[in-house]
Amino acid sequence: MGEHRTTLAAVAARAGVSQSTASLAFSGQGPVAEATRQRVLDAARELGYLGPDPMASSLRRGRSGIVGAVIGERLLYAFRDPVAVALLDGLADALGPSGAGLLLLSGDAHRSGPTPEQVARMPLDAAVFATCGGDDDPLLDQFVGRGVPVVAVDGPDRPDVVLLDIDDYGGSAELARHVADLGHYRVGVVTLPLRLDGRRGHVDTARREATAYADCRLRLAAVEDTFGPVVAVEAAANLIEEGEQAAGALLDESPDKPTAIIAQSDLLAVGVVRAAEAAGLRVPDDLTVVGFDGIDTPWLGERRLTTVIQPIVEKGRVTGRMVTDLLGGTRPDNVRLPVHLRVGSTSAPPPAPFP
Amino acid sequence: MGEHRTTLAAVAARAGVSQSTASLAFSGQGPVAEATRQRVLDAARELGYLGPDPMASSLRRGRSGIVGAVIGERLLYAFRDPVAVALLDGLADALGPSGAGLLLLSGDAHRSGPTPEQVARMPLDAAVFATCGGDDDPLLDQFVGRGVPVVAVDGPDRPDVVLLDIDDYGGSAELARHVADLGHYRVGVVTLPLRLDGRRGHVDTARREATAYADCRLRLAAVEDTFGPVVAVEAAANLIEEGEQAAGALLDESPDKPTAIIAQSDLLAVGVVRAAEAAGLRVPDDLTVVGFDGIDTPWLGERRLTTVIQPIVEKGRVTGRMVTDLLGGTRPDNVRLPVHLRVGSTSAPPPAPFP
DNA sequence: CGATTCGATCGAATCGATTCGACCCTCCGT
DNA sequence: ACGGAGGGTCGAATCGATTCGATCGAATCG
Numbered sequence: 189m190g191e192h193r194t195t196l197a198a199v200a201a202r203a204g205v206s207q208s209t210a211s212l213a214f215s216g217q218g219p220v221a222e223a224t225r226q227r228v229l230d231a232a233r234e235l236g237y238l239g240p241d242p243m244a245s246s247l248r249r250g251r252s253g254i255v256g257a258v259i260g261e262r263l264l265y266a267f268r269d270p271v272a273v274a275l276l277d278g279l280a281d282a283l284g285p286s287g288a289g290l291l292l293l294s295g296d297a298h299r300s301g302p303t304p305e306q307v308a309r310m311p312l313d314a315a316v317f318a319t320c321g322g323d324d325d326p327l328l329d330q331f332v333g334r335g336v337p338v339v340a341v342d343g344p345d346r347p348d349v350v351l352l353d354i355d356d357y358g359g360s361a362e363l364a365r366h367v368a369d370l371g372h373y374r375v376g377v378v379t380l381p382l383r384l385d386g387r388r389g390h391v392d393t394a395r396r397e398a399t400a401y402a403d404c405r406l407r408l409a410a411v412e413d414t415f416g417p418v419v420a421v422e423a424a425a426n427l428i429e430e431g432e433q434a435a436g437a438l439l440d441e442s443p444d445k446p447t448a449i450i451a452q453s454d455l456l457a458v459g460v461v462r463a464a465e466a467a468g469l470r471v472p473d474d475l476t477v478v479g480f481d482g483i484d485t486p487w488l489g490e491r492r493l494t495t496v497i498q499p500i501v502e503k504g505r506v507t508g509r510m511v512t513d514l515l516g517g518t519r520p521d522n523v524r525l526p527v528h529l530r531v532g533s534t535s536a537p538p539p540a541p542f543p
Numbered sequence: 544m545g546e547h548r549t550t551l552a553a554v555a556a557r558a559g560v561s562q563s564t565a566s567l568a569f570s571g572q573g574p575v576a577e578a579t580r581q582r583v584l585d586a587a588r589e590l591g592y593l594g595p596d597p598m599a600s601s602l603r604r605g606r607s608g609i610v611g612a613v614i615g616e617r618l619l620y621a622f623r624d625p626v627a628v629a630l631l632d633g634l635a636d637a638l639g640p641s642g643a644g645l646l647l648l649s650g651d652a653h654r655s656g657p658t659p660e661q662v663a664r665m666p667l668d669a670a671v672f673a674t675c676g677g678d679d680d681p682l683l684d685q686f687v688g689r690g691v692p693v694v695a696v697d698g699p700d701r702p703d704v705v706l707l708d709i710d711d712y713g714g715s716a717e718l719a720r721h722v723a724d725l726g727h728y729r730v731g732v733v734t735l736p737l738r739l740d741g742r743r744g745h746v747d748t749a750r751r752e753a754t755a756y757a758d759c760r761l762r763l764a765a766v767e768d769t770f771g772p773v774v775a776v777e778a779a780a781n782l783i784e785e786g787e788q789a790a791g792a793l794l795d796e797s798p799d800k801p802t803a804i805i806a807q808s809d810l811l812a813v814g815v816v817r818a819a820e821a822a823g824l825r826v827p828d829d830l831t832v833v834g835f836d837g838i839d840t841p842w843l844g845e846r847r848l849t850t851v852i853q854p855i856v857e858k859g860r861v862t863g864r865m866v867t868d869l870l871g872g873t874r875p876d877n878v879r880l881p882v883h884l885r886v887g888s889t890s891a892p893p894p895a896p897f898p
Numbered sequence: 899c900g901a902t903t904c905g906a907t908c909g910a911a912t913c914g915a916t917t918c919g920a921c922c923c924t925c926c927g928t
Numbered sequence: 929a930c931g932g933a934g935g936g937t938c939g940a941a942t943c944g945a946t947t948c949g950a951t952c953g954a955a956t957c958g
């Protein structure tokens with residue numbers, strides 16, 4: 189510690205050129221005679237100089253080469269969510285060519301992690317909000333206020349932010365239609381967290397109106413537009429165990445037990461299947477279970493979930509492209525990706541009332 | 544674009560104080576009268592100043608608040624590897640309190656992503672090499688040369704780097720002992736990639752000696768110290784499909800088909816089980832399959848893999864603590880975490896020679 | 899009451915590179 | 929042979945904040 193790092197000035201001095209020339213020799217931005225260039229490079233090697241200091245360079249150029257990805261506002265461990273992971277996968281892929289690094293940030297202030305203030309102090313060229321955020325997210329305001337361009341995946345929809353989302357309503361409507369067509373009319377819904385406060389359990393009117401995430405709202409709306417008002421139970425996180433717990437609550441509705449449960453994610457749906465089987469119900473014979481996302485669900489063995497498939501990796505890629513555009517100075521249009529229904533082996537007509 | 548961001552100097556001017564005072568008011572580093580402080584904060588609000596510029600701040604303080612995590616040198620998609628994910632999980636957790644951000648980097652130059660040169664130009668306070676790297680990794684040299692402290696998870700073991708690893712040899716030896724005790728003597732091994740070149744298939748002597756990763760080498764050595772020379776097949780990545788493919792090669796050894804296959808990871812082991820069942824073999828009755836890592840393997844249904852459990856999330860946490868220490872200026876000692884054997888339901892005595 | 903601290907504030911140097919504009923020299927065209 | 933066009937190099941300003949040491953008044957102490 190303590191000793192001075194060798195600086196470009198030192199290299200320049202040693203090579204007998206001006207600092208500006210040395211800089212050009214390294215960055216290759218201007219015309220430099222090959223001989224000079226070599227002299228600078230040699231001097232650098234002799235002094236153990238490994239290239240310009242990234243922080244100084246960032247300051248001057250106004251670019252850090254880093255893109256922030258805010259994930260998991262609603263997740264305790266974002267890495268455990270296959271959807272988030274697949275999205276990052278695509279994002280990293282599309283960001284590759286631009287050479288940008290991906291800085292992971294948790295938008296959840298409750299969780300351990302950098303505080304919003306700390307996040308605000310990180311040198312970002314752009315930021316991606318993945319499945320986060322009401323319009324009032326303070327982090328979002330920070331970024332926008334600072335002039336950091338933002339891509340919001342699945343909301344919020346603000347004029348100062350580029351939005352990429354999927355056809356949540358359409359997909360859910362198609363799914364609900366499928367369930368209705370099978371003959372179900374008593375359905376329950378397991379929702380993703382409606383806002384970031386760790387609450388779970390039955391969703392009442394107040395809670396419904398407090399929903400912070402557009403996708404949850406739309407998915408639920410599509411179901412109710414098909415079936416009329418339904419009983420909804422909220423999960424505290426997108427985890428299998430949460431799905432189990434929520435399903436438990438739903439299946440306890442003794443008088444009017446649902447014959448179909450619509451989960452807002454595949455992970456939750458897996459939990460629902462588990463809970464149903466633990467309660468002695470067969471899926472799909474006794475209970476229809478459907479999800480949303482279209483991820484792999486090895487937990488179900490050979491069975492395939494009936495679900496709405498969204499192009500998650502592609503979503504990540506498109507996000508990456510949008511970021512690249514923003515970095516290049518052009519603001520891309522908002523994009524909505526299509527989804528489609530996949531009928532698997534977890535949905536069937538309801539059991540006959542009196543066997 | 545183009546318009547000047549408002550600067551601390553502007554705020555200071557507006558508040559009628561010197562720039563230094565304004566800086567102190569924001570950072571809270573020095574004694575500032577409450578009234579002055581308020582005046583500065585008000586001025587900032589009026590001008591829409593959201594806090595000091597991160598890049599300028601980084602330069603002056605010599606800290607960016609960012610920790611780089613180099614993962615996936617041997618993985619096409621690191622996110623698909625549960626081990627890498629769990630490690631990151633623990634790392635993010637332990638890094639939380641320090642407020643450091645986690646910058647994901649791929650060490651694989653073959654893959655799209657930031658090039659080593661680009662990585663070298665990112666402002667990092669410290670770097671973590673997760674399951675990467677021969678001693679000759681150029682990135683590692685970059686970091687060390689630049690004075691960026693490095694924690695290497697599972698190697699390489701260099702004096703200028705802090706090392707955290709697990710008892711690969713001991714664990715594998717215990718595992719091999721277990722298999723031997725069951726009565727097996729014809730065993731095959733499916734190895735992780737031995738170096739980063741996408742090769743797969745039978746491992747000959749030359750290849751064995753070219754092994755770049757200490758953990759692979761140790762795990763294989765432990766097996767051979769128990770059984771004597773064994774047939775080993777290398778997978779090109781830590782993926783289920785690769786395990787299947789490798790197992791295929793191993794099970795084709797018509798004369799001396801192994802009665803047990805030792806895979807160097809659980810993911811590979813799952814692939815081996817799949818391949819075995821596809822070939823009409825029952826596990827563990829006809830073939831014993833064991834792994835390494837101790838991750839969840841929902842693909843196997845109720846069965847539990849016999850494997851060596853390593854504390855992956857804990858490994859991440861320890862890594863995080865080591866990084867925090869390094870950031871604080873003290874160099875922690877190298878650490879080796881213990882592992883232990885878990886006997887599951889995929890290992891059993893070999894089938895009788897003539898049924 | 900004079901000397902000493904302590905708190906608050908300020909000026910100026912500093913972090914390390916990038917880049918704009920000026921300058922010189924050579925080479926080309928006519 | 930002369931004007932112009934660049935290629936190559938340099939000096940100096942700049943990016944925006946942090947921090948060290950100095951200054952000045954007021955409060956404390958003996």
